[in-house]
Amino acid sequence: xVQLVESGGGLVQAGGSLRLSCAAxxxxxxxYVMGWFRQAPGKEREFVAALNWSGxxxxxxxxxxxxxxxxxxxxxxxxxxxxxxxxxxDTAVYYCAADRVLTAPRARADEYLYWGQGTQVTVSS
Numbered sequence: 001x002v003q004l005v006e007s008g009g010g011l012v013q014a015g016g017s018l019r020l021s022c023a024a025x026x027x028x029x030x031x032y033v034m035g036w037f038r039q040a041p042g043k044e045r046e047f048v049a050a051l052n053w054s055g056x057x058x059x060x061x062x063x064x065x066x067x068x069x070x071x072x073x074x075x076x077x078x079x080x081x082x083x084x085x086x087x088x089x090d091t092a093v094y095y096c097a098a099d100r101v102l103t104a105p106r107a108r109a110d111e112y113l114y115w116g117q118g119t120q121v122t123v124s125s
Contacts, residue, residue, distance in 0.1 A: 002026045002114040004096045009119030012086055016123070020081040022096030022116060030074035033102035036081045037109055038092035038121075048094070049081060050105030059105040064090075086123045093118040 008020040020036070035050035049070040051058045058070055069082040079096065097112035106112075 002029070002032070002098050002100075004098060004114055004116035006094065006096050006116045006119040009094060009121045011122045011124065014086060014088055014123055014125050016086050017082070017084045018086065018121060020083065020094055020096075020119060020121070022079045022081075024077045024079070024096075024098060026077070028100065029077040029098075032098045032100050033105055033112075034070075034072060034079040035097040035099075035105065035107075035112055036070060036079075036094060037097055038090075038094045039118075040089075040092040043092075045095070045109050047107040047109065050107065051079070052103070052105050057105055059107060061107070083121070086121075088123045088125045091121060091123050093120050 003025040005023045036048040037045050039045040049060045051070050055072045067085045072079040095118045096116040098114040099112045
């Protein structure tokens with residue numbers, strides 16, 4: 001069992017930056033594929049970014065490429081999402097996800113077994 005706790009969300013003006021963190025429990029964190037997803041009001045959950053166990057393989061949604069960076073610190077059991085040049089359309093609840101079976105940073109939410117509770121990101125125009 002893995003528990004994921006997100007932090008770092010908040011209110012920011014368009015063009016600003018935020019860094020989300022996801023702290024994971026468990027001694028096998030370094031073997032997990034980690035992902036970030038988001039869900040805006042009235043919309044389905046969508047993929048944002050993911051990375052493999054080493055952090056050397058990453059995957060990004062087209063909508064965030066060049067603006068968001070996913071990274072991980074296996075010594076701290078933490079994955080990060082650095083968000084820059086934020087837009088109002090980035091407003092959503094951001095969720096951290098993990099899976100121990102995946103070997104590549106996948107974009108489908110149903111492939112991830114463990115989920116955090118989410119953190120709200122609001123971008124004002």
